[in-house]
Ligand code: FES
């Protein structure tokens with residue numbers, strides 16, 4: 001169990017009144033934003049029949065499951081069962097909830113209560129998330145750094161690279177670009193990110209062959 | 213290989229009779245490779261070692277078993293009534309437990325959310341109390357007096373109506389539903405779901421219908437049913453865990469799920485656990 005913040009998505013990829021799948025270690029998450037803009041990270045499993053909540057729909061401040069429409073509010077509490085409109089759902093029907101907070105356009109999640117707020121990167125904002133088939137260490141090395149938070153240069157500009165290890169030798173790369181960067185710079189940055197992906201995946205494949 | 217348990221000695225659909233060829237269809241039954249083919253014009257099935265498996269040709273499909281079934285395949289007497297159109301819908305492969313596919317077929321509460329504006333619509337989401345029993349004489353699960361408001365209950369339905377349903381589970385991976393038939397009040401349309409377990413988490417679903425609808429084109433009837441099933445698939449492939457939990461605790465049912473509760477109890481009682489998990493993980 002970790003009480004450190006893990007970068008799990010970019011704020012821009014989860015607009016108001018939407019949900020998306022995410023991960024925290026081995027745990028599948030439904031990351032969603034209410035109509036008023038509140039971000040939340042819940043277990044990606046509806047307690048009723050196990051449907052992924054990341055496929056659900058958001059109305060107002062509730063996330064509803066797409067299978068039978070059960071609605072969940074504050075703290076993951078089930079507040080509505082459409083098959084029984086008169087029923088007040090028992091308190092025991094609750095989705096496990098994780099900590100979620102936003103900083104510099106990144107959605108950070110944690111299991112438990114982290115000591116402080118997630119890190120800010122002044123002058124940078126969330127640009128793109130990529131899913132890369134390479135372990136975090138290989139990805140960091142391909143970038144020319146180490147660790148999970150790397151400040152450096154990629155293609156045309158300075159960037160912050162947040163590397164999220166995922167199960168199965170996969171990583172997510174959450175890339176932050178300079179605030180106000182123009183379209184040409186961002187296009188070039190996108191190409192550089194794709195190239196980095198190819199390099200990291202080739203190196204991971206090579207490492208795998210050598211150990212095989 | 214996972215334990216086939218008591219399900220080994222039951223019948224499963226493995227192909228559509230009309231589509232058989234001498235060359236055959238290579239497929240899987242509960243993890244074992246089998247071939248379904250025409251032998252001198254008659255349906256035949258053999259396993260990976262060349263052993264011949266028992267065959268029944270019924271409801272437009274070929275049925276077989278890896279074990280030794282001690283009873284005949286179920287019948288659907290209503291399907292023999294004159295004037296019905298028999299519709300082989302075809303196959304739909306789904307990455308889910310065969311048991312989850314059957315359970316979804318027994319469920320009406322999802323209509324407004326998964327089959328929006330077709331089989332259900334908000335705010336008509338309420339599931340009235342209905343009756344469920346395990347009929348010991350035939351060893352089947354039955355749900356009766358099921359009612360649901362539907363905007364377009366069938367291809368032949370115009371406008372919204374409250375539809376009456378009956379559900380029947382007649383084999384571990386087969387269910388038949390009876391529903392009000394718009395063109396012929398007092399009669400029931402018959403829709404069956406025959407599920408072929410390829411593995412514990414992969415199945416092929418063969419819907420089959422015996423309808424009084426005589427106006428619609430056959431291809432429209434097939435497309436309607438396929439569209440419904442594609443919507444179900446988007447849910448079935450995203451349930452966690454993939455295996456159907458038979459022990460209480462992992463999932464939380466309500467009164468609307470009485471059929472599903474009875475189905476799970478019936479599966480557990482018979483040791484029909486291929487595609488199920490017993491202990492809450
Ligand atoms: S599985 Fe979520 S509401 Fe039924």
Ligand SMILES: [Fe+2]
Nearest residue numbers: 316326327444
């Ligand atoms: Fe359905």
